[in-house]
Amino acid sequence: MSPEFNRVAIVGVGLIGGSLGMAICARGLAREVVGTGSRLENLRLAVEMGAVHYFKEKPADGVAGADLVIIATPVSVTIPVLKEILPHLSPGSVITDVGSVKAGIVYQAEELVCSGISFVGGHPMAGSERSGVAGADPYLFENAYYLITPTARTGAHALEAVKRLVAGIGAKVIEMDPDRHDLAVAAVSHLPHFLAAVLVNTISQMPESNEILPLAAGGFRDTTRIAAGNPAMWRDIFMANRERLLHMIRRFRTELDLFESAIAHDQTGYVLSKLEEARRVRSGLPARSKGYLPCLFEIVAAIPDQPGALARLTAHLAGAGINITDIEILRVREGEGGTVRVGFATESEQEGSYRLLKEKGYTVRKR
Ligand SMILES: NC(=O)c1ccc[n+]([C@@H]2O[C@H](COP(=O)([O-])OP(=O)(O)OC[C@H]3O[C@@H](n4cnc5c(N)ncnc54)[C@H](O)[C@@H]3O)[C@@H](O)[C@H]2O)c1
Ligand SMILES: O=C(O)C(=O)C[C@]1(C(=O)O)C=C[C@@H](O)C=C1
Incomplete structure (x- = not known):
């Protein structure tokens, strides 16, 4: 199967740009992923970590020839970066961003882009308190909500490209008005x-x-x-x-x-x-870290305070072919053990894991 994109350029390969790059590279969504940004050592690390295939120091060089450009910088520089790269974009290319605030960026970007170039605002509802590519995680967006903010001016081709990106990294797209x-x-x-x-x-x-x-x-x-x-x-x-x-x-x-x-x-x-x-x-909120899942089935199990206790529990589930969509340690105190909440996508996986762990002697309940 041919990749979804030929060349993806990521401007700002930090926590979010790096996580996107790792997910795109790991899932083979693009023939090549090029990084560009403001910190050389961060870009070198991005290559080492498999977040980009190679990097260019100047954003203008990085975006040339890309069919998809992702601006993953702080929101204060998204528009200045867009202005800088615009003259160097290939006709037909699609630009998206990941900024946590949308209206100002989207409306300004739409005024700036010339015909043949499209901008679609994006915002993954997943992240962490870390920053820089060192904190990037290829699984960060799996099952997370990914908000996109098309407007009446957004072209169908651009919207479809960003939706392919979101689906490709395992996230769930939600369209919203920027305001x-x-x-x-x-x-x-x-x-x-x-x-x-x-x-x-x-x-x-x-x-x-x-x-x-x-x-x-x-x-x-x-x-x-x-x-x-x-x-x-x-x-x-x-x-x-x-x-x-x-x-x-x-x-x-x-x-x-x-x-x-x-x-x-x-x-x-x-x-x-x-x-x-x-x-x-x-x-009433589905208890999970990245956002909402439309439906999440959970169990809660007590585990002893021993090395490998969590690994043994998850190995039982893996052995039975049960896929975990979310896991959280609810309480661990020295010498006391902890409680683990495990989430599944289906009721039958919840039921199967409940029975299996009970059989193995765990104190377990459905939630
Ligand atoms: N951290 C989160 O939890 C989170 C979640 C969703 C969205 N966001 C949004 O994602 C964006 C990036 O956040 P992050 O957490 O990845 O930050 P980060 O600091 O980890 O990464 C930002 C990157 O942009 C680069 N950069 C800064 N100025 C630049 C410029 N002028 N030109 C080119 N590159 C530049 C930095 O070198 C860095 O690599 C922000 O707009 C933020 O609002 C963050
Ligand atoms: O989980 C976290 O650490 C986050 O801060 C992620 C979080 C949030 O949930 O507020 C932070 C900023 C983003 O724009 C989107 C998600």
């Missing part, structure tokens, strides 16, 4: 990041913080993992989506004030009802 996209991510991505940073800083500014912070267990760690993300990237995202983020911060403040006042005035019924509402909504 609706920006409000959605302000709510489920940008506000959470803002709050994680505020939470960490609230504690770190206490005079007793040196004593308190090391005590942090799952609660603080789970709610603040993302605060370890790249500050410059998040500054750019906040500023690019400023109005929607401010809107969400105001909504948050209203909710915070109501909750605070209920605690201050001993309104225990209200406090309980708010906690119950949050539990109901949060428990």
Whole structure:
């Protein structure tokens, strides 16, 4: 079978560009993948890691002859990069980006591209707090939602090319209007990041913080993992989506004030009802790290605190030909063992793994 693309150029081979490159190379989606960017040592590492086949130092040289160009830079430089590469693009080439904010980029890009070149905004809803190609992962996008933001001006050929890319890397495409996209991510991505940073800083500014912070267990760690993300990237995202983020911060403040006042005035019924509402909504989310799966069947199993315990559990499932779509260690404390949540795409895989692990003596339940 011939590859989907002849030459893919990735401008900015960092965490996301590198993960895309690794997925494209590993799945043979392009005859060649060329990287280009601002840091030479990062580009060398990208070749070593199999994220690109080779690199060109100048973006203009990298994009020449590419049928698909992916701009995976911080959002503040997406448009300057586009302006720089435009004169060097081959006729018929399709450009997409991976930026976390879409409206500003998409509308400006559409004004800039000349006839024969198309731009389709993209945003994979998967990532991590790491940055640079060193943190790249070829499986990052598998089963993740990949938002694309075509407009009335998007050509069918360009839209189809980006959809082939998304399907090829194992992600699930969702089409959204750019403005609706920006409000959605302000709510489920940008506000959470803002709050994680505020939470960490609230504690770190206490005079007793040196004593308190090391005590942090799952609660603080789970709610603040993302605060370890790249500050410059998040500054750019906040500023690019400023109005929607401010809107969400105001909504948050209203909710915070109501909750605070209920605690201050001993309104225990209200406090309980708010906690119950949050539990109901949060428990209703399919528990997985990359985004939503339309349907996820899960089991929860207890494993002992021993080397290889997790490997033995997954080997039982592999031996029975059962495919795991998601896995998470819920609790591990020294000497106590842990609980593992395992997700499957089908109910029959859930049922099969439940029976198998029970037979093998595990304490297991369906979730
Ligand atoms: N990190 C995440 O979780 C995540 C998830 C989805 C989307 N995104 C978006 O993906 C984009 C990249 O984020 P990342 O996490 O991969 O960041 P990163 O820092 O890991 O990678 C960015 C890359 O762009 C390069 N670069 C910077 N300025 C450049 C320029 N002027 N010309 C060419 N290359 C340049 C850098 O050298 C680096 O290799 C951002 O727009 C971000 O909003 C990030
Ligand atoms: O999982 C993480 O660490 C992420 O921050 C990923 C995450 C998010 O869920 O907010 C971050 C930014 C992106 O634009 C998309 C996804």
